[in-house]
Amino acid sequence: xxxxxxxxxxxxxxxxxxxxxxxxxxxxxxxxxxxxxxxxxxxxxxxxxxxxxxxxxxxxxxxxxxxxxxxxxxxxxxxxxxxxxxxxxxxxxxxxxxxxxxxxxxxxxxxxxxxxxxxxxxxxxxxxxxxxxxxxxxxxxxxxxxxxxxxxxxxxxxxxxxxxxxxxxxxxxxxxxxxxxxxxxxxxxxxxxxxxxxxxxxxxxxxxxxxxxxxxxxxxxxxxxxxxxxxxxxxxxxxxxxxxxxxxxxxxxxxxxxxxxxxxxxxxxxxxxxxxxxxxxxxxxxxxxxxxxxxxxxxxxxxxxxxxxxxxxxxxxxxxxxxxxxxxxxxxxxxxxxxxxxxxxxxxxxxxxxxxxxxxxxxxxxxxxxxxxxxxxxxxxxxxxxxxxxxxxxxxxxxxxxxxxxxxxxxxxxxxxxxxxxxxxxxxxxxxxxxxxxxxxxxxxxxxxxxxxxxxxxxxxxxxxxxxxxxxxxxxxxxxxxxxxxxxxx
Ligand SMILES: *Cc1c(COP(=O)(O)O)cnc(C)c1O
Numbered sequence: 001x002x003x004x005x006x007x008x009x010x011x012x013x014x015x016x017x018x019x020x021x022x023x024x025x026x027x028x029x030x031x032x033x034x035x036x037x038x039x040x041x042x043x044x045x046x047x048x049x050x051x052x053x054x055x056x057x058x059x060x061x062x063x064x065x066x067x068x069x070x071x072x073x074x075x076x077x078x079x080x081x082x083x084x085x086x087x088x089x090x091x092x093x094x095x096x097x098x099x100x101x102x103x104x105x106x107x108x109x110x111x112x113x114x115x116x117x118x119x120x121x122x123x124x125x126x127x128x129x130x131x132x133x134x135x136x137x138x139x140x141x142x143x144x145x146x147x148x149x150x151x152x153x154x155x156x157x158x159x160x161x162x163x164x165x166x167x168x169x170x171x172x173x174x175x176x177x178x179x180x181x182x183x184x185x186x187x188x189x190x191x192x193x194x195x196x197x198x199x200x201x202x203x204x205x206x207x208x209x210x211x212x213x214x215x216x217x218x219x220x221x222x223x224x225x226x227x228x229x230x231x232x233x234x235x236x237x238x239x240x241x242x243x244x245x246x247x248x249x250x251x252x253x254x255x256x257x258x259x260x261x262x263x264x265x266x267x268x269x270x271x272x273x274x275x276x277x278x279x280x281x282x283x284x285x286x287x288x289x290x291x292x293x294x295x296x297x298x299x300x301x302x303x304x305x306x307x308x309x310x311x312x313x314x315x316x317x318x319x320x321x322x323x324x325x326x327x328x329x330x331x332x333x334x335x336x337x338x339x340x341x342x343x344x345x346x347x348x349x350x351x352x353x354x355x356x357x358x359x360x361x362x363x364x365x366x367x368x369x370x371x372x373x374x375x376x377x378x379x380x381x382x383x384x385x386x387x388x389x390x391x392x393x394x395x396x397x398x399x400x401x402x403x404x405x406x407x408x409x410x411x412x413x414x415x416x417x418x419x420x421x422x423x424x425x426x427x428x429x430x431x432x433x434x435x436x437x438x439x440x441x442x443x444x445x446x447x448x449x450x451x452x453x454x455x456x457x458x459x460x461x462x463x464x465x466x467x468x469x470x471x472x473x474x475x476x477x478x479x480x481x482x483x484x485x486x487x488x489x490x
Contacts, residue, residue: 006104017060018100024064028072035080037073038439044074081463082441082471087236087264089459092296092374098364099298102357109143109355110347111323119344122359128366129289130305132269134282140309141287142349143302143358147263148181150288150304151230153315153351155185157286157306158228158257160314171219172196174230175207175242179261182230191227204402205240207231209247216254226256233278234265234294237446237455239385239406241265244280251285260284263302265406267294270375274382277405285311291362294378294406294459301358312349323347380461381407388456388468397476401448407458410446413479423486425452431478441471 006014048070057063077083079090107115109122122143130139144150155172162170167190174182176198186195197219199212212229219226229251231242244260251258260281262269266289268278281287284307291301306312318325323345347353365374385404392400392411400411412428419427429452432445444455454475456468 014104020060021064024068024072029077029079032077032080034439035077035083035442036436036439038437039074040437076442079460079462081460081467083460084456084458084463084468084471085442085444087290087293087457087459089293089296090462091298092365092369092377094364094368095297095301095361098361101364102360105357107357109357109359110350110353111345112343115346115357118357118360119346121363122346122357123344125359125362125366126303126305129269129303132371133278133284133287133305135284135287135305135307136282138308138310139305140312140349141303141305142312142346143355144304144350145300145352146292146302147179147261147288147290148184149351150263150290150302151179151181151259151261152185152188153304154259154286154288154306155182155189155228155230156351157311157314158259159189159191161257161285161311162225162227163255164225166225168192169223169225170195170227171224172228172230173199173212173215173226173256175199175201175232175235177201177205177207177235177237177240178230178232179236179263182261195227201240204405205235205238207242207247209243209250212247213250216250216256220254226254228257228259230259230261231284233260233262233268233281234406236264237408238402238410239264239404239408240402241277241405244278244283246280248280248283252283257285258283260287263288263290264293266290267375267378268406270295270371271379271382272372272375273379295362295365295374296377296459297358297361297365300356301361315351316348322353377461378407381458381463384461384463384465384468385409385456385458387465388458391465391468391472395472398472401453409456409458410448410453411455412451412453413476415479415483417483419483421451423483426486427479427482428452428454430482431475434478434482435471435474438474440474441467443471443475 003010003013051070057066078088107118109115109118112119126141130141144153159170170191172182172186172195174196183196197215199207199215202208216226229247231244231247233241248258262281265278268274287305289303291297292299385407388409389400389403392398392409397413398411399414400409413431414424415427432443432454435441435443444457446453446455
């Protein structure tokens with residue numbers, strides 16, 4: 001079994017195995033004609049069930065053959081131009097290369113003595129990001145597993161910085177379109193069930209700052225404490241960006257922590273043409289970015305950034321075995337910088353302990369393509385969404401909700417013949433499911449004012465307006481078929 005350990009003696013076998021795996025995936029990518037096969041859980045469950053995990057195949061080629069039927073054949077492929085579903089991006093090759101390297105070396109970014117240069121690479125990328133945001137010289141941050149964790153950590157810092165220990169008094173303000181991780185974080189942080197005050201959005205799905213101001217005033221009048229305002233820079237459904245400068249002004253007026261959830265909109269930080277859409281973000285106390293959404297990075301790759309690096313101490317805990325409070329060398333400083341001089345331990349800033357070197361993927365991406373390269377790709381999908389909006393707005397079969405600021409389109413099929421709103425809901429839901437089952441394209445769904453809508457999240461620069469038009473035809477076909485059948489049976 002030692003032959004499977006990756007080390008000096010097995011370097012050649014490592015090379016062969018990985019190349020064999022890469023060949024299979026490359027072949028798959030080259031021959032995949034649809035984003036999905038339409039397989040159902042009932043189809044696939046027996047295939048997985050039939051695998052006996054206690055009877056290993058013992059051989060890489062055999063395991064790869066099996067992988068074809070248990071995973072690769074029926075996976076949902078985000079690189080396909082007709083995958084228009086959730087906030088998943090096709091990934092760039094330098095990042096995938098970075099992924100292969102970081103797994104093989106397997107650094108853990110909690111302490112310097114488990115990563116060395118990896119720690120410095122992560123810190124440099126954090127500095128790069130905070131300077132793109134404009135957070136100033138004291139800024140800092142850390143890579144996280146995703147936007148959910150970044151939001152949780154940001155709100156933890158906000159809670160610790162709040163001017164009361166009475167958790168029941170703390171209030172968080174975020175728009176009705178903010179991500180559910182805000183509510184989840186409030187619960188995890190021990191705040192009350194009504195700690196999150198949902199602020200309505202305007203027609204363009206941006207937080208109404210006038211209502212926010214009124215709610216902040218009411219909060220103060222009731223003797224409650226405005227702990228944080230969460231502005232979303234790129235809502236998950238609409239890509240709408242809350243009015244950051246107005247929110248920043250209110251945050252400072254009411255002494256609230258300003259968190260900007262830019263999990264989706266962070267791609268604008270690299271955009272050569274649209275960076276201004278994030279104006280005001282530089283006034284945030286903390287920012288969430290998901291490189292795995294709009295920087296074309298493989299999952300996971302995310303970070304939380306803070307204006308004042310010292311606030312990260314609220315996530316600092318010490319263990320004698322890992323990052324002792326008083327390193328020996330500090331008690332008795334040696335003459336020079338010393339063997340253990342100033343050792344940067346990223347665990348001091350993180351909710352995680354053992355932690356992936358995700359930063360390497362972004363590093364490779366920036367070193368090969370540069371920030372403009374990434375930003376141009378994100379610009380392309382924003383341009384595509386604008387063109388898609390024109391298509392939808394001109395199409396009598398569809399109602400489209402809002403002109404996109406980023407790269408999502410929310411719309412619904414509206415039949416010519418008069419039917420009930422509930423029937424229209426069902427037709428749209430049916431069309432989405434039928435499309436998924438056909439595997440021809442993948443779209444998402446959401447609700448707007450209680451009604452069923454469909455959603456394109458456009459993150460693939462290879463998707464064209466012709467793809468969008470073709471998918472709209474497919475959806476209309478499925479919806480019409482559904483309505484036709486229900487009429488027949490009525
Ligand atoms: C996706 C998303 C999140 C959650 O990020 P994960 O990486 O999925 O954990 C948070 N906020 C917004 C606005 C998002 O779109």
